[in-house]
Amino acid sequence: MGHYPELTMMIDGEAVTAGHRDTFPVINPATGEEIGRLPLADKADLDRALDTAKRGFARWKNSTPQERAAVLEGAANLMLERREDLARIATMEQGKTLAETRIEVMMNVGLFRFYAGETMRIYGRSLVRPAGMRSTVTHEPVGPVAAFAPWNFPLGNPGRKLGAPIAAGCSVILKAAEETPASALGILQCLYDAGLPKEVAQAVFGVPADVSSHLLASPIIRKLSFTGSTAVGKHLAKLAAEDMKRTTMELGGHGPVLVFDDADLDVTLDTVVGHRFRNAGQVCVAPTRFIVQQGIYDKFLAGFIDRAKALRVGNGLEDGIQMGPMANARRPEAMEQFVADARAKGAKLHTGGERIGNQGFFFAPSVLSEIPLDANVMNEEPFGPLALINPYSSEEDMIAEANRLPYGLAGYVWTTNAKRQKTIQREVEVGMLGINTTMIGGSDTPFGGIKWSGHGHEDGPEGLAACLITKTVHEG
Numbered sequence: 001m002g003h004y005p006e007l008t009m010m011i012d013g014e015a016v017t018a019g020h021r022d023t024f025p026v027i028n029p030a031t032g033e034e035i036g037r038l039p040l041a042d043k044a045d046l047d048r049a050l051d052t053a054k055r056g057f058a059r060w061k062n063s064t065p066q067e068r069a070a071v072l073e074g075a076a077n078l079m080l081e082r083r084e085d086l087a088r089i090a091t092m093e094q095g096k097t098l099a100e101t102r103i104e105v106m107m108n109v110g111l112f113r114f115y116a117g118e119t120m121r122i123y124g125r126s127l128v129r130p131a132g133m134r135s136t137v138t139h140e141p142v143g144p145v146a147a148f149a150p151w152n153f154p155l156g157n158p159g160r161k162l163g164a165p166i167a168a169g170c171s172v173i174l175k176a177a178e179e180t181p182a183s184a185l186g187i188l189q190c191l192y193d194a195g196l197p198k199e200v201a202q203a204v205f206g207v208p209a210d211v212s213s214h215l216l217a218s219p220i221i222r223k224l225s226f227t228g229s230t231a232v233g234k235h236l237a238k239l240a241a242e243d244m245k246r247t248t249m250e251l252g253g254h255g256p257v258l259v260f261d262d263a264d265l266d267v268t269l270d271t272v273v274g275h276r277f278r279n280a281g282q283v284c285v286a287p288t289r290f291i292v293q294q295g296i297y298d299k300f301l302a303g304f305i306d307r308a309k310a311l312r313v314g315n316g317l318e319d320g321i322q323m324g325p326m327a328n329a330r331r332p333e334a335m336e337q338f339v340a341d342a343r344a345k346g347a348k349l350h351t352g353g354e355r356i357g358n359q360g361f362f363f364a365p366s367v368l369s370e371i372p373l374d375a376n377v378m379n380e381e382p383f384g385p386l387a388l389i390n391p392y393s394s395e396e397d398m399i400a401e402a403n404r405l406p407y408g409l410a411g412y413v414w415t416t417n418a419k420r421q422k423t424i425q426r427e428v429e430v431g432m433l434g435i436n437t438t439m440i441g442g443s444d445t446p447f448g449g450i451k452w453s454g455h456g457h458e459d460g461p462e463g464l465a466a467c468l469i470t471k472t473v474h475e476g
């Protein structure tokens with residue numbers, strides 16, 4: 001199976017081991033077995049991390065763009081060198097396939113390289129004024145960042161939480177998910193090995209609510225960056241508001257997919273089915289609610305079911321596996337409840353709907369159709385391998401269904417009609433829209449949602465701007 005590293009926190013340059021501290025068992029979701037023990041921070045650890053972050057910020061805000069670029073570029077090169085180890089560790093602790101965790105490494109490589117360039121382009125502007133006067137607009141790093149990364153992209157989420165603040169000249173205290181700590185520590189180590197001063201970025205773990213309330217109560221922290229559920233996001237945004245801290249909130253979604261009669265059926269199915277079941281559906285931008293026009297509906301549903309049944313589910317470390325287990329014991333339980341509720345309310349289940357095997361956290365790729373809108377799964381983010389497929393007749397009704405929920409993260413439309421593409425672009429309320437594609441991310445493009453899916457962006461110049469404040473200086 002390969003080596004799984006000893007787990008520590010990284011505080012003030014020290015690899016902090018368990019000692020007297022509480023610990024958390026890290027479980028391989030493919031087997032249900034414990035593979036590591038993670039030390040959890042106590043209050044003294046968090047205070048030490050805060051003091052260090054203050055020092056780290058004083059140091060890093062005065063770094064040169066060249067120094068920051070060299071660290072990011074160096075870390076990208078090291079991630080590339082260590083790709084197989086990082087990918088294997090991420091699959092062991094999160095479950096997704098090796099093909100997927102390798103892509104996550106490459107996402108980080110691309111993002112760090114992009115920010116290595118972008119940090120050189122933090123420009124201000126100087127304004128024309130009467131003789132002897134001048135107004136200058138400058139940008140400075142916002143300050144120490146408290147960043148919370150979830151388990152669904154064990155490498156990619158920590159990469160996002162670290163890349164932009166480091167490029168901006170901030171310090172960071174990262175609390176990655178306790179379920180996937182070694183991946184986060186692997187990314188941090190690449191940064192250290194590329195020359196990042198250890199006081200600039202640290203890793204703590206703990207009881208999430210205790211860590212976030214402690215860090216956010218400190219005036220040292222000037223920005224909260226959170227990826228996770230809308231419920232937790234709202235709670236943390238309130239804590240951040242107490243001290244008027246800057247926030248970037250990447251929250252849940254319920255990806256609407258509008259499929260019109262004029263779509264290319266095979267291309268659509270070949271693309272969306274794989275993306276629906278990527279990472280066993282545990283992706284915030286996953287295509288989820290399939291809003292399908294009547295004329296193509298029967299063929300779409302039949303093709304979807306065939307493809308879902310053909311997926312090879314198993315241990316993500318094995319060759320040829322297309323979908324791994326769910327990340328933790330809570331997820332298959334949640335899937336069972338969603339399916340039972342939907343069926344009780346009249347939905348049709350075509351395939352899946354149950355766990356696979358009796359070890360690990362596997363749940364079968366599942367297809368439901370004709371699901372009443374009051375079913376829980378049509379209103380709450382499923383975050384699992386459930387495809388929800390309903391028929392509609394008019395464009396107007398399809399757009400209304402896409403906008404029915406308070407979420408607004410990613411949306412997708414499949415149509416060859418150019419006029420319709422423009423209408424959807426205007427009318428569908430999302431932060432990211434894919435037209436005849438599910439490829440909606442890139443290191444140079446902003447990633448983020450609207451409405452209950454959050455605010456602010458990661459990636460792209462916008463992700464860097466979110467870590468900068470604006471200061472205007474007027475000289476008389």
Ligand code: NAD
Pocket residue numbers: 148149150151152176177178208209210212213227228229230232236250251252253283284330381382383
């Ligand atoms: P959860 O809401 O308890 O946790 C989600 C993440 O937030 C975890 O990483 C957790 O450590 C963290 N978290 C929870 N409470 C926190 C707090 N008070 N302070 C700081 N961090 C906190 O749920 P879960 O069971 O781990 O995941 C289930 C749900 O979370 C899913 O249904 C999905 O909606 C959401 N989720 C979203 C994303 C995303 O990419 N947007 C990622 C993972 C989970």
